[in-house]
Amino acid sequence: MRIETKYFGEVAIESTSVLDFPSGIPGFNHETQFVLLDFPDNPLFQILQSTTSKETAFIVVNPYHLYEEYTLNLDESIIEILQLSSEEEVVVLSIVTLKAPFTSSTINLKAPIIINSVKNKGKQLIINTDEYPTRAPISPKHSSKVKGE
Structure with a gap:
């Protein structure tokens, strides 16, 4: 199938x-179908594009590439x-x-996107604590502190 994208124009994607995202993404509840697109020549970042x-x-970005000590617990409802x-x-x-x-x-470390890579299901998880910020520096070395900012 072919879709129009924000950054790459029209692209072909596999329906698989x-x-x-059954309940969409907060603020975009009507958007329930997305695809991950790779940036050419930059394996660290991707685009989560609505279909x-x-x-x-x-x-x-995978937060563990930038913040190795980042942790989260998935509750039974998310699982x-x-x-x-x-x-x-x-x-x-x-x-x-x-x-x-x-x-x-x-x-945004406070609201990660969680994806089941086998079943292709996703959900944005809102962490209801002040453990992680919504605006963590993209360069961790520019911040001596992440938690509770």
Whole structure:
């Protein structure tokens, strides 16, 4: 199938790569079908692109590439919604907010995107504590403290 994308124009995607977000993403509840697109020549970042709305696209990154000590616990409701049966199925992504210069960009550690990579189901998890910020520096070395910012 072919979709229009925000950053790459029209692209061909496999229907088997479509991710189902049954309740959408907060603020985009009507958007329930997404696909992950790779950035050419940059394996760290991806685009979480809506399959139905060209303008609905989020730059995402695996937070563990930037914050190795990042941890989260998935409660039973998330495990059930995403039909998770093992840790190996879990993909965690954080939404990036781009700023100029790039080193002042941030990632949202408080509301990670959780994906079951086998069943292609996703959900944005809102962590209901102040343990992690919504605007963590994209360059951890520029911050001596992440938790509770």
